[in-house]
Amino acid sequence: MKMYFSQRNGTDNSTEEDYAPVTLKESIEKTRQALNDAYAGFDNALEIDLIDSYIYEINSLQKRYKHLTDLAAAQSFPEENNLRKYSPVRALVSHVLG
Numbered sequence: 001m002k003m004y005f006s007q008r009n010g011t012d013n014s015t016e017e018d019y020a021p022v023t024l025k026e027s028i029e030k031t032r033q034a035l036n037d038a039y040a041g042f043d044n045a046l047e048i049d050l051i052d053s054y055i056y057e058i059n060s061l062q063k064r065y066k067h068l069t070d071l072a073a074a075q076s077f078p079e080e081n082n083l084r085k086y087s088p089v090r091a092l093v094s095h096v097l098g
Helices: 024-044 048-074 078-085 088-097
Strands: none
């Protein structure tokens, strides 16, 4: 009887980088790249089923991209808060108005 399944040795080629947490910025960038790839695939697709597949993929990626950008917009960044807190306009207004 022939064996059609191969057995792996105990070695695992994955690194710790594969399991590193993904930041919101990296996730947005990966989604943007996937969206560009999906648009390129759609432009080159000739079969109707493949065109439909790309349409669903593009719609899905657009929704994911919108969700991630909404999360990024809602997220409060400490650097921006410090800039608002110590802005020259704020100092001028507080100086003038007391």
